[in-house]
Amino acid sequence: MEQPSPYLQFQNVTKCFGDVPVVQQPFNLAIPAGQFTVFLGPSGCGKTTLMRMIGGLDTPSSGEILLQGAPVGEPDIRRGMVFQSYSSFPWLTVRKNIEFGMRFRRDLSVTQKKERAEHFLKLVGLGDFASSYPSRISGGMRQRVAIARTLAANPDVLLMDEPFGALDANLREDLQFELRKIQKNSGKTTIFVTHDVEEAVFLADRIIVFGPRPARVIADVDVTSLIGPERNEDVRDSERFFHLRTEILHLLRGREIKKSLAS
């Protein structure tokens, strides 16, 4: 029987910036619909570049990225992106910031947009802050506005580049928990970039572990089959979580040791 084609696919992708190779070996990856995939690797290994190419913000030097079998092309509303430093519109309230994410949704009436904004405001726990301006809420809340704004636009694919990087540890854990829940409830195919191993294990169904630049996959880890689909504080404290985190840390350190021995 013919296999269904993957939802999102990198096919022999390479990328250079001038003469700097970021993805040198042809990169191939097939991502099924609804999967929470984390790109994990050391700083500068090319994770962001790979994600920007999915979003259409960068183009491959060779090869293709396919979404439902067709090349991704320029940025469009099928792919929603959340970055580490979220720039909200300071003159718009939280509610209006979220509505702004739907400005290209011609299929929705003004009333429907307002209802969707309300729904996603509540989903990320900002119902009480709808009328606040970004300058009056915390960094973590602003990041939740970014997530709600992107979800409300209803992209097919959610692309997140270290969205919690600037947050303190407690808030970061809270938002990881919320994001995993939101992603499972919405079923959005999600690619999340981080260099934090614990964050990767907590969030992911699958982790693609990269070695140092140029980007090369050193492991493709099926996290759900190792620690199960449930993610909460008990799971974070569990032995199986600890083991997986340690194994991936060793893997990353191994690469670093080899690199330093080679230089």
Ligand SMILES: Nc1ncnc2c1ncn2[C@@H]1O[C@H](COP(=O)(O)OP(=O)(O)OP(=O)(O)O)[C@@H](O)[C@H]1O
């Ligand atoms: N527009 C660009 N022009 C030239 N070089 C670039 C450009 N964008 C990225 N690079 C280089 O490509 C390499 C990979 O960068 P990238 O941001 O993809 O890595 P990363 O793994 O996401 O790192 P970090 O975790 O630090 O964000 C780096 O050496 C970076 O300097």
